[in-house]
Amino acid sequence: MSIITFVGAGQMASALSFPATENGHEVRLVGTHLDREIIETAEASGFHPTLKRQLPNEGIKYYQIEDVELALDGTNAVLCGVSSFGVDWFCEKILPLIPDSVPLLLVTKGMIALADGFMITYPDYFISKLPDGKKLSINAIGGPCTSYELADKDHSAVAFCGTDIEILRRFKKLFETSYYHISLSTDVVGVECAVALKNAYALGVSLAVGLAIGTDGSGKEHYNSQAALFGQSVKEMKHLLEIINGGAENIIYGAGDLYVTIFGGRTRKIGTLLGRGFSFEKAMGELEGITLESIVIATRTACCVRRLAKRGMLQLSDFPLLMHVDNIINNGAAVDIPWTSFETEKY
Template identity: 75%
Template sequence: MSILTYVGAGQMASALTYPVIENGHEVRLVGTPLDREVIDELRKSNFHINLKRTLPDTVKYYQAEEVEEALKGADVVLCGVSSFGVDWFAENILPIIPDDVPMIAVTKGMIDQEDGSMITYPHYWESRLPEGKKLSINGIGGPCTSYELADKDNSAVAFCGRDIEILRKIKAMFTAPYYHVSLSTDVIGVECAVALKNAYALGVSLAVGIAEKNEGIGVQHYNSQAALFGQSVKEMKQLLQLVGGGEENIIYGAGDLYVTIFGGRTRKIGTLLGRGMSFDDAMQELAGVTLESIVIATRTAKAVRRLAENGKVDLADFPLLMHVDDIINNGAQVDIPWKAFETEKF
């Protein structure tokens, strides 16, 4: 039996308690300072108030100030914070994880640099390690929603990291009949692919809102959604090449894009915008909801604009990303740039 300490009681981290417990391991779920109410209810009933599921009976729960106790004897640490908790995790948790305990994160996203380059969260965390400290930092990516994982629907993901042997050991703890894990040492490729899906899922979801605006709530037009999906994959593939990730990783980004479009928080914001609601009003409508799509869309667009200023890319190659950014950050109205998607190939 191994001991796994999860820091962050978000929905995905909490859903990942099921396969690990079923494999006979011990799970200690630690809340961040924002998870206090979640942990309080879990201690009383094992019911997760955000995931809306009852977690396995044997999971042990800790508040943020009890994290050092939860780390004692741990064999693996899982980071379950959202993009908004990346710096909190770097400042408060990374320094106290023992050097010989590998870490794996469900957090998806990238950080833009001044020169227009982008780095993955694992690479960012490595840069934030205290001087002299070494830590194996790995990531999880792929098409998997927390609630369907908790309901044991078949899900296929990738674990990525620098050391394949460490990845194999972690995989053995998580693999279940319904949770299928591939391994990759292409951290940039996997992490970039799955991070980008949030930005583009918002873009595809605009078509959902446009159809509802024109013909009524619940109306679906799949041609327009499919066209935006295809454009998204095209732009994501180009971005993968820009950051130096293997293009085969597009399968994780495209799969994650597909599942995100069909539900969740990013679909909600995209739909509201497509209906004609202003960005500020849509954000107010969804107050209290964590919207990582806004973060990654803004960061990615900022990086691409910097690269364009340096003559390294052409903004015309990213019309959907640029339009999403204009909606979010410049108050633009939704007006899908369909003509910009057209190409001629010889």
């Protein structure tokens, strides 16, 4: 039996308590300062209010953030459960508390845009934030897996990535079950960027859902247009993966994650409202309180692409869908899918 301390009691970290406890491990679920109610409710009734599922009856101990050091005492591994919005908080408050011998696994998906146009993965960002002299093994989870379906034990296939394959194998042993399938990869840049990119493109594909439903909401969902945008997304993602030197096989995680996010992710909600003609501000207002990481990641990705184009490392015309998504989010553009710019000639 191992002890795994989860810091951040959001939907995804909490869903991972199912495979971990099923494997006989002790999960110490620590809420951030923003998760106070989640911890109170789950401790009292076992019900997770945002995951909307009953958490496992046995094997979980609940902690408020004041008791994080107690929760880290004697732990064998740490899971970081915050979203992109909590990354700096985690780096500042939690990283210094984790003993060097205890490996860390991030559920957080996304990346940081650097001033030179390059992207830095969250594991590398976390490493750059370690206090002087501190060494930690920082790993991450990528791939298609919605939290509530993991909690319902639907088959999910993900990738754990990090630089040390032995540590990844240890993590796999902690979490793998008959329904949670884990591939391992030391291509951190490839896995992490593939799944970060899907955030931007899932929004792009969901525009087609909203366009078909229409402004009054009476239309019927269409699939041709979604499939066309899905194909264009994969093309742009694949091209970006090449530019950042991520392995081509990572498109499997990116495209899988794109699929599940279009059908079951929160990103679909914002893309659909924008496609129906809501202004960006109105759509965000409608979805207040929902974690919408895709907005931040789409903005960062577009920012990197624009900077790389300025340096002559790519052509903006190769990323028409990403540029359109960015223009909708950040420049007030109306939805007007640039269909003809997706057409190609091969001879």
